[in-house]
Amino acid sequence: MPRNLPLILGIAFAALVVLLNSVFVVRQDRQAIVLRFGAYTASINEPGSNEPGLYFKVPFFDNVIIYDKRNIGLILEGQSIVPSDQERLIVDAVVRWRITDPRRFYQSALTEDGGEERLKVFTESAMRRVLGAATSDQIISGRRAELMQAIEDDLNRSAATELGVRVVDVRIRQADLPVENQERVYERMRSERQQVAGRIRAEGQRDAQIILATARQESERLRGEGEGERARIFATAYGRDAEFAAFYRSMRAYDTALDADTPIVVPPDSDFFRYMQRRRG
Amino acid sequence: MPWNDQSSGGGGGQGPWGGGPRRPWGQPPRPPQRPQGGDLEDWIRQLRERFNLGGGGGGGTGGSGGGRPGGRRGLSWPLIGGIVFFGWLITGVYAVDEGERAVVSRLGVYNRTVGPGVHVRMPNPFEASQVINVTGQRVEGIGFTARGETVADNPEESLMITGDRNIVEIHFRIYYNIKDVGDFVYNVRDPISRDDQPGAVRQIAESAMREVIGGRELEPIITTDRGAVELAVEQLMQQVLDEYETGVQVLQVELLRAAAPSAVIEAFNDVVNARQDAETAINNANRETATILNEAQAYRERVVREATGEAQRFNAVHAEYRAAPQVTRDRLYLETMERVYQRGNLIILDQRGGAVPYLPLDGMIRRTPAQPEGAR
Numbered sequence: 001m002p003r004n005l006p007l008i009l010g011i012a013f014a015a016l017v018v019l020l021n022s023v024f025v026v027r028q029d030r031q032a033i034v035l036r037f038g039a040y041t042a043s044i045n046e047p048g049s050n051e052p053g054l055y056f057k058v059p060f061f062d063n064v065i066i067y068d069k070r071n072i073g074l075i076l077e078g079q080s081i082v083p084s085d086q087e088r089l090i091v092d093a094v095v096r097w098r099i100t101d102p103r104r105f106y107q108s109a110l111t112e113d114g115g116e117e118r119l120k121v122f123t124e125s126a127m128r129r130v131l132g133a134a135t136s137d138q139i140i141s142g143r144r145a146e147l148m149q150a151i152e153d154d155l156n157r158s159a160a161t162e163l164g165v166r167v168v169d170v171r172i173r174q175a176d177l178p179v180e181n182q183e184r185v186y187e188r189m190r191s192e193r194q195q196v197a198g199r200i201r202a203e204g205q206r207d208a209q210i211i212l213a214t215a216r217q218e219s220e221r222l223r224g225e226g227e228g229e230r231a232r233i234f235a236t237a238y239g240r241d242a243e244f245a246a247f248y249r250s251m252r253a254y255d256t257a258l259d260a261d262t263p264i265v266v267p268p269d270s271d272f273f274r275y276m277q278r279r280r281g
Numbered sequence: 282m283p284w285n286d287q288s289s290g291g292g293g294g295q296g297p298w299g300g301g302p303r304r305p306w307g308q309p310p311r312p313p314q315r316p317q318g319g320d321l322e323d324w325i326r327q328l329r330e331r332f333n334l335g336g337g338g339g340g341g342t343g344g345s346g347g348g349r350p351g352g353r354r355g356l357s358w359p360l361i362g363g364i365v366f367f368g369w370l371i372t373g374v375y376a377v378d379e380g381e382r383a384v385v386s387r388l389g390v391y392n393r394t395v396g397p398g399v400h401v402r403m404p405n406p407f408e409a410s411q412v413i414n415v416t417g418q419r420v421e422g423i424g425f426t427a428r429g430e431t432v433a434d435n436p437e438e439s440l441m442i443t444g445d446r447n448i449v450e451i452h453f454r455i456y457y458n459i460k461d462v463g464d465f466v467y468n469v470r471d472p473i474s475r476d477d478q479p480g481a482v483r484q485i486a487e488s489a490m491r492e493v494i495g496g497r498e499l500e501p502i503i504t505t506d507r508g509a510v511e512l513a514v515e516q517l518m519q520q521v522l523d524e525y526e527t528g529v530q531v532l533q534v535e536l537l538r539a540a541a542p543s544a545v546i547e548a549f550n551d552v553v554n555a556r557q558d559a560e561t562a563i564n565n566a567n568r569e570t571a572t573i574l575n576e577a578q579a580y581r582e583r584v585v586r587e588a589t590g591e592a593q594r595f596n597a598v599h600a601e602y603r604a605a606p607q608v609t610r611d612r613l614y615l616e617t618m619e620r621v622y623q624r625g626n627l628i629i630l631d632q633r634g635g636a637v638p639y640l641p642l643d644g645m646i647r648r649t650p651a652q653p654e655g656a657r
Contacts, residue, residue: 027389204559226581
């Protein structure tokens, strides 16, 4: 028995190699195509079918190529797009796609990386086509969702049949003005804000002045009211005897108008000194 | 304790580093009788002796191992095989924590989803299990990188264009968990971000936020519409995530920062200042208004009352005057003149003399500065 041992081990090893080479597993989230001498023979667990599991093949002759069955993300770096209004935008996007026809995919792309590369080219041109026909306003705000759908449809017409994939979704991540324009935008934003600030300040000044002017108007009115009332009161009182009122008021005026030390030159024959003269004369 | 003091305590001697069992190079030759247990080296040595593998060079050959190097081989291989087999079976045991689910696949085919607890599955190539935390809240922060307390802006992500062609700086967080672990595992290749590769959730979040921001104007975004933005992003995200069947549930979108970019923040703050300035101007005007109006009212009331008083005074005097006109008139005249002349600087001058007399007016007036500002 010890003599046969190396032989037995050798046979067992060979059997193991053959066995491993004739068995393969297609996982739930994978799909596979089987090639015999490079020629397509079968697809396993394609989208639309649910047949994952353990499979056998002819060892060494059959070649199995496994692809992902899941939703795969392809990130497109920002590229410059010129919309119909000539305002250049930097647009980047994420394309979500999955392989739907592994046979076609193998023929046109061979590997997943190769497929991504080709899909990238397709997407770039689809974006140019769709976004180039739109205005920058529509891209930035108005019809973003529609445009994304249009790119998706465009891709599903062109790339899908060519590559054997289906584009699940195209999402524009950013659609921005290029960095060179950013400073301009900031400048405009600043000036807009300054305009608003200036307007608010001016409005404040205006309101303040209106308030003050209204107050002054009211003040003048009140003062006038007082003065008018005063005039009426005096007119009523003095009107009873105009002559006496003039005399009385004059007396009061003398009293208040002439203050201390005012030099007053009086002739001796003034009314005040009437009796003085009479005595002398 | 001296450096080379190895004498203290059999085996329990502490090196100069105060460390436990690791004795550095100052170690004395190993005592002939091995310390019992504990030391890994010794354990391996004992193992070798028992199975008689690896020659056991230098090691003590006393005892059982003895001189039968080949004889034990037949007996030890099955044992090793058994251990390996057991170890292989052990790979089928896995634990699922509270809040986690495990997806088990048999030969690549989805088989079952199991909840918390310790579970057994077929060992490795036949069945595979993937344990995923489903209820735990996962977070994705976009627009910034947080290192501890400091938050660094990430302009590439945070600056977005608004519907009115302004640029706004947005920092936000997505909180999510997993509502369908099967979908999560099998439907999307890259649901969550790994290293520098943004995952589907992050991609969708960014895209949704930019779409929402692009549809709105700057002013409301940074002031009143923050809640609406959060809600819109959450709905849009969930819609897309469901479309992809990612099995991800968005719990919350939290807008941390929605503000003008730092390059223009000053101008934006100045608008706030302007509002304050305007308010201040109006308040000042209102304050002055109160002063002006009250003064005017006071003036009116004062003037009217004074006039009324004066009129009453006149009326009273006039009543007396009518009773005795001439007497009253003379009396009033004389009394007034008396007061006036008393105060004033009276000079009686007879002009009939013809010659104009010299009056030292200067001297007379000069007296006034002694009473500053007159005698009013």
